[in-house]
Amino acid sequence: MKTAILKTPLGLAEVRGDENGISEIKILEEEKEFTPNIPEVLLPAILQLNEYFEGKRKNFSLKLNPSGTSFQRKVWKALQEIPFGKTWSYQELSRQLGDVKAIRAVASANGKNPLWIVIPCHRVIGSDGSLTGYAGGLHRKKWLLEHENPPLQQSLF
Template sequence: MATAYISTPLGSAKLEGDENGLNTVTVLEQDEPESKIIPDVLIDAAYQLNEYFEGKRQNFDLLLNPEGTEFQKKVWSLLSEIPYGKTLSYLELSRRLGDVKAIRAVASANGKNPLWIIIPCHRVIGSDGSLTGYAGGLHRKKWLLNHESPSRQQSLF
């Protein structure tokens, strides 16, 4: 498994993957030095993430290989369908999965998303429009949603 560290406006991000695809993108609580050499299997991911933060990319075109249960992968697939600049509630995500009673399981799968930003779990909010738990911290979720907002001069939250 190849590893690289990149700098983002939200802190250091750790990228891991191999020839089968990108396995994880994690935001770190402590900064790491940016990798001087990015392994070949991670170059596209690093490049596309940088474009995202520069406001030049709204969709990712990468080979993904996250590890998780079949249920988690179904949830992550649904998360990937949430358009840039849009949000969806946990309840609506459960509905799309076909079981509104699975809301807690959906929230749990969302929290275990191994591909920060690439699979946009930050776009899931509470039914009342509130910011709810985010593995990377609510301050990062707020930043990401504002970054993707069509009118960036105003804060969504």
């Protein structure tokens, strides 16, 4: 398993993967050494994440290999259907998966997403529009949602 540390506007991120795909992208709370020489297998992920933060990328095209149960993988696949700049509620996500009563299980799988940003769990909000739990912290969730959907400049005239 190869690892690289990436500097982002939200702190350091750790990217892990191998020839089978990217298995983990997570925000780090502790300081680690930035990776000057990126392993070749991780280059596409690093490039695409940088493009995302620069506002040049809305979708990712990476080979993914997250570890999880079949239900978790089903939820993570559905998360990838949420369009850039849009949000879904946990209820909408549950409905999309075919079981509106599975909100808690869906929320749990959402919280275990190992691929920060690439599988956009930050796009899931409460039914009332509130920002609900986010493993990376609500301040990061707010930043990501604003990055993807910046407020329109109001006309002064």
